[in-house]
Amino acid sequence: MQLNSTEEKIKKAALKVFSDKGYAQTKTRDIASNAGVNISTLHYYYRSKDRLFKMVSDEVFEKFNKISHDILDADIPFEEKIRRFVSDYTDFYKANPKLASFIIFESERNPEKVFDNIDFERFDQKAERELRQLIQRGVIRPISYPNFVLNMVSMTVFPFLNKHMLHKFNGLTEKDFEDLLEERKIMVPQMIIDHLYLK
């Protein structure tokens, strides 16, 4: 599919509107007018709102998963993986600020639409094994895998879920927000590592 084709324009508009408003609040007419095409052109290419959503969300989750897999496959120390996880996902969400809420919101609100063929398993099994080994070797303190992941993911993603509130109630400008993210790239891994490593 070539860039800027009608088909591609529709998908881009769909991602924008879906992640701005969520699945239910999105109207196919919104997407069509955002893409600058007729409603039936949208249906011509994607048949239904559901199928269009699935296409978009599959693409999003693919990009999303790739980051994890790349980090896990990298031949670097565990500490470094933590730093890269926070840094890479922060950059990912910075480049696509709406994806954070898209992923979290829609996977809770419309799991049946989002999950069909996503495999978190490969990633999880590998990561969990690595964590367990470090615990058994006495390098890091005992911690359950879900808790470890939650700490890392929550502190990385949450600023993007809360952006509106941060702007409204903490008066953060866009620049402030970016500075805050850069600060977190250092601080968050450091917090996790300081808590985890027994040294």
Added chain:
Amino acid sequence: MQLNSTEEKIKKAALKVFSDKGYAQTKTRDIASNAGVNISTLHYYYRSKDRLFKMVSDEVFEKFNKISHDILDADIPFEEKIRRFVSDYTDFYKANPKLASFIIFESERNPEKVFDNIDFERFDQKAERELRQLIQRGVIRPISYPNFVLNMVSMTVFPFLNKHMLHKFNGLTEKDFEDLLEERKIMVPQMIIDHLYLK
């Protein structure tokens, strides 16, 4: 308004459906049938979907804010406030598991419907002052107030935003989830305190 009155039944059903499905995906018919009343009974009491939503969300945010205010007004050390924040909000969300997503989702998706008269300011000013003083006295390391809050809030709330994923991809049972939360009540404040306090 008396307990279990029709009016109250509608509001309870509304909270349930709104927080299950989000504003847009909620149909007044859903609420009515959940409450066991006719659609027009719902309109008789609340006039419109918007007004019903506002009633419900105001009540939610009131409870939500009370926790912060109580902690901040308490005459206990700052460390202890961190522990109570994590613990009290965890209990709050445990008792009302859907409220976490309700608060985060709706305040981002429909800020204009949610925020009218919420004052985060009193809380924030007081808390920020307390943090600044500790930094100036050299008790804790320098950290911006938004970053401090983000760390605390994100690690506390996030498990509830992600519950479905945790169940699906980590195979957590309900019991596992509760154990995990109890573990986090200890671990999360400890992480924050270890990182913050210079001792």
Added chain:
DNA sequence: TGCGGATTCAATCAATTGATTGAATCAATT
């Protein structure tokens, strides 16, 4: 030029949904 498939669109359909109406029922008071 003219054929044929791909693409686009205006018009329309059917289902959904928030809201209203007017009648019926209930409950308290006299």
Added chain:
DNA sequence: AATTGATTCAATCAATTGATTGAATCCGCA
């Protein structure tokens, strides 16, 4: 028992919305 206001409901309305239809337009190619 009668009156009155509060409550409830079946039926209906108007707007929205996902989807379809059939005609028009575009484009590559003989």
